[in-house]
Amino acid sequence: MYVREVAVIGVGLSRFGERWDAGLKELMAEAGLHAIEDAKITSDDVEMIYGGTMASGSFTGQEHVAALMSDQLGFKNVPAVRIENACASGGSALRLGYIAVASGIHDIVVVGGVEKMTDVTSSEATSALGGAGDQEWELFQGITFPGLYAMMARRHMHDYGTTEEQLASVAVKNHDNAFKNKYAQFHKKLTIDEVINSKMVADPLKLLDCSPISDGAAALVLAPLETARKYNDTPIKILASEQASDTLRLAERDSLTGIKATSIAAQKAYKHAKVSANDIDLAEVHDCFTIAEIMAMEDLGFYKKGEAGKAVADGETTLQSKLAINTSGGLKGCGHPVGATGVKQAVEVVWQLRGQAEGRQVKDAEIGLTHNVGGSGATAVVHIFGRSN
Amino acid sequence: MYVREVAVIGVGLSRFGERWDAGLKELMAEAGLHAIEDAKITSDDVEMIYGGTMASGSFTGQEHVAALMSDQLGFKNVPAVRIENACASGGSALRLGYIAVASGIHDIVVVGGVEKMTDVTSSEATSALGGAGDQEWELFQGITFPGLYAMMARRHMHDYGTTEEQLASVAVKNHDNAFKNKYAQFHKKLTIDEVINSKMVADPLKLLDCSPISDGAAALVLAPLETARKYNDTPIKILASEQASDTLRLAERDSLTGIKATSIAAQKAYKHAKVSANDIDLAEVHDCFTIAEIMAMEDLGFYKKGEAGKAVADGETTLQSKLAINTSGGLKGCGHPVGATGVKQAVEVVWQLRGQAEGRQVKDAEIGLTHNVGGSGATAVVHIFGRSN
Numbered sequence: 001m002y003v004r005e006v007a008v009i010g011v012g013l014s015r016f017g018e019r020w021d022a023g024l025k026e027l028m029a030e031a032g033l034h035a036i037e038d039a040k041i042t043s044d045d046v047e048m049i050y051g052g053t054m055a056s057g058s059f060t061g062q063e064h065v066a067a068l069m070s071d072q073l074g075f076k077n078v079p080a081v082r083i084e085n086a087c088a089s090g091g092s093a094l095r096l097g098y099i100a101v102a103s104g105i106h107d108i109v110v111v112g113g114v115e116k117m118t119d120v121t122s123s124e125a126t127s128a129l130g131g132a133g134d135q136e137w138e139l140f141q142g143i144t145f146p147g148l149y150a151m152m153a154r155r156h157m158h159d160y161g162t163t164e165e166q167l168a169s170v171a172v173k174n175h176d177n178a179f180k181n182k183y184a185q186f187h188k189k190l191t192i193d194e195v196i197n198s199k200m201v202a203d204p205l206k207l208l209d210c211s212p213i214s215d216g217a218a219a220l221v222l223a224p225l226e227t228a229r230k231y232n233d234t235p236i237k238i239l240a241s242e243q244a245s246d247t248l249r250l251a252e253r254d255s256l257t258g259i260k261a262t263s264i265a266a267q268k269a270y271k272h273a274k275v276s277a278n279d280i281d282l283a284e285v286h287d288c289f290t291i292a293e294i295m296a297m298e299d300l301g302f303y304k305k306g307e308a309g310k311a312v313a314d315g316e317t318t319l320q321s322k323l324a325i326n327t328s329g330g331l332k333g334c335g336h337p338v339g340a341t342g343v344k345q346a347v348e349v350v351w352q353l354r355g356q357a358e359g360r361q362v363k364d365a366e367i368g369l370t371h372n373v374g375g376s377g378a379t380a381v382v383h384i385f386g387r388s389n
Numbered sequence: 390m391y392v393r394e395v396a397v398i399g400v401g402l403s404r405f406g407e408r409w410d411a412g413l414k415e416l417m418a419e420a421g422l423h424a425i426e427d428a429k430i431t432s433d434d435v436e437m438i439y440g441g442t443m444a445s446g447s448f449t450g451q452e453h454v455a456a457l458m459s460d461q462l463g464f465k466n467v468p469a470v471r472i473e474n475a476c477a478s479g480g481s482a483l484r485l486g487y488i489a490v491a492s493g494i495h496d497i498v499v500v501g502g503v504e505k506m507t508d509v510t511s512s513e514a515t516s517a518l519g520g521a522g523d524q525e526w527e528l529f530q531g532i533t534f535p536g537l538y539a540m541m542a543r544r545h546m547h548d549y550g551t552t553e554e555q556l557a558s559v560a561v562k563n564h565d566n567a568f569k570n571k572y573a574q575f576h577k578k579l580t581i582d583e584v585i586n587s588k589m590v591a592d593p594l595k596l597l598d599c600s601p602i603s604d605g606a607a608a609l610v611l612a613p614l615e616t617a618r619k620y621n622d623t624p625i626k627i628l629a630s631e632q633a634s635d636t637l638r639l640a641e642r643d644s645l646t647g648i649k650a651t652s653i654a655a656q657k658a659y660k661h662a663k664v665s666a667n668d669i670d671l672a673e674v675h676d677c678f679t680i681a682e683i684m685a686m687e688d689l690g691f692y693k694k695g696e697a698g699k700a701v702a703d704g705e706t707t708l709q710s711k712l713a714i715n716t717s718g719g720l721k722g723c724g725h726p727v728g729a730t731g732v733k734q735a736v737e738v739v740w741q742l743r744g745q746a747e748g749r750q751v752k753d754a755e756i757g758l759t760h761n762v763g764g765s766g767a768t769a770v771v772h773i774f775g776r777s778n
Contacts, residue, residue, distance in 0.1 A: 068523070077650065
């Protein structure tokens with residue numbers, strides 16, 4: 001039973017990118033200490049840690065990551081759990097943190113996400129990421145994630161006339177936004193031609209249709225809304241937190257042109273938050289590949305099926321639009337340290353709703369949404385946030 | 390806020406051992422379908438899955454394991470989260486399931502634990518398990534888990550006069566119990582001499598002081614106690630569910646002869662359950678190494694510091710004793726598929742409290758405890774269970 005409203009009272013990010021200067025511990029500390037400082041809490045206030053990481057074992061040899069987070073941040077003896085749901089690990093960690101506070105089990109909890117991906121070769125990374133799908137029936141048979149999303153893209157193009165230029169326009173927009181985000185992995189604007197002429201990875205997806213391999217961490221602090229102002233003058237409310245699953249195997253889904261788990265989680269979230277897709281001012285969506293942003297725009301109800309590609313290409317989702325998408329630069333431009341992504345999306349929305357998003361601030365942002373996907377759609381997590389004043 | 394009592398209404402195990410006949414999916418199905426059948430629920434009843442696995446990525450290449458569990462058990466679109474806390478993954482998964490039902494967020498939830506460890510070489514397995522400690526400061530420097538627990542054993546012997554024979558008596562008792570458990574990895578009784586003369590692994594721990602590398606899965610179904618009898622005639626109450634953390638690094642602990650996280654979690658659990666250590670009829674404790682059972686007996690308050698070794702050797706914790714310890718055979722005799730262990734401990738206690746433990750039934754068992762440890766003690770989870778009639 002949800003007995004009270006929940007607010008985000010502190011947020012922090014590490015710089016995203018190829019962080020040769022930092023391991024898991026340093027990344028956690030960079031993001032976590034920012035969040036704690038931002039929330040003006042002390043380590044004694046924290047009752048529980050939820051830490052999202054996807055494949056720290058394969059990437060670094062380190063499991064037991066939430067306990068390490070607790071240890072590293074100086075929370076002595078505070079219980080911690082690591083949450084893993086592939087690239088939705090961060091979103092799922094946030095959801096469990098939300099449940100703990102909303103149900104009155106805990107008051108102050110810390111939600112963290114981290115991934116250190118660049119200490120292995122790119123083929124080792126591709127293989128580790130393949131564990132997000134069905135290892136035996138997909139990865140072992142030779143298909144990697146670019147291949148899975150390429151099939152979804154090809155079908156979307158076939159059914160709805162979505163074009164390579166429309167896909168490329170997602171990358172261009174997100175690199176534009178990342179250019180204004182000091183935490184982003186890439187500070188380089190792209191053109192449609194550059195994306196379309198970049199190296200083919202899995203037809204029709206080129207290198208610049210794909211999010212990168214990244215290191216990074218994100219953290220936030222949750223508290224009951226009723227006491228949040230003790231810590232922070234601009235608490236941001238979590239209006240809804242929902243999650244759904246689907247088959248791990250792409251071949252067994254009802255459709256290749258959308259992610260059903262997203263639609264289910266979104267419909268529940270809109271209902272719980274008492275808002276509609278129309279009310280959302282900005283959304284951080286899971287653009288692991290450019291096609292994924294287009295499907296998300298449709299699955300979240302922002303656009304009718306088949307109309308999202310044209311909308312991005314027409315510039316309907318920029319920082320100046322009625323609905324701004326991936327203001328942080330998204331996974332494509334800001335980077336995608338997989339376990340950190342779901343938490344980082346929430347950090348960006350909090351900054352936007354507080355009016356602290358610097359050069360990429362969306363005007364009068366009141367309601368924001370985050371959308372975090374695991375695998376090719378076996379998990380989807382949707383959160384909706386609102387200003388509390 | 391805990392608004393209601395929680396009951397276990399169904400349990401299931403796979404056979405533990407070197408399961409060349411089964412992968413992750415088959416193990417999950419074997420345990421999960423037993424639990425569902427035992428609970429007399431249908432897949433439509435299930436609202437959430439909490440799945441514990443420690444290092445499925447390193448062992449099998451498969452992450453996103455809870456979504457796979459949901460998929461494999463036929464729970465379409467039911468949200469799932471994987472919980473990882475090293476060898477306490479199962480216990481932590483159970484704790485989150487408990488919180489969800491006790492707080493009224495969900496009614497019927499499934500808690501699963503699984504590990505498939507035998508598809509890699511033993512040096513790969515040792516390395517994967519090393520991720521439970523601090524990878525950079527312990528494993529990378531050359532210390533493995535037998536080495537960490539050997540240091541704890543050596544210090545316990547130094548401070549309290551604990552002997553190699555006393556350590557060996559833990560293994561002998563647990564193999565005696567496993568002999569009566571059809572799910573156990575080992576059906577071979579041991580003698581003190583066999584243990585002491587087995588190959589040295591990390592002085593003073595020999596091969597037969599160490600739990601094995603195992604494949605296996607465990608599952609249970611939770612429901613609010615108030616409606617539990619709709620599904621099952623003998624619901625078992627969860628009287629307490631508590632967890633604590635400590636530093637990942639053994640070198641930074643207050644003491645080497647006990648696990649502080651265990652003491653903290655146990656004290657909280659006794660208080661919440663309104664029972665004392667004296668009231669416990671049986672306990673499944675985390676005997677990853679024989680010394681760990683002796684430390685657990687002391688940390689859980691069953692024996693004074695330094696007195697547990699003698700107690701085991703004197704036969705005070707057998708199936709016929711006032712307090713029976715590791716009736717299933719424990720990690721040592723029944724096997725230790727790491728992510729499954731915490732859930733399997735609960736399954737054993739449920740069988741004992743229902744009177745369904747066959748040849749190893751403890752007479753008049755009314756209150757049982759489970760104790761699940763992650764790493765060398767960075768996480769400890771304690772649950773207390775009671776009969777509901």
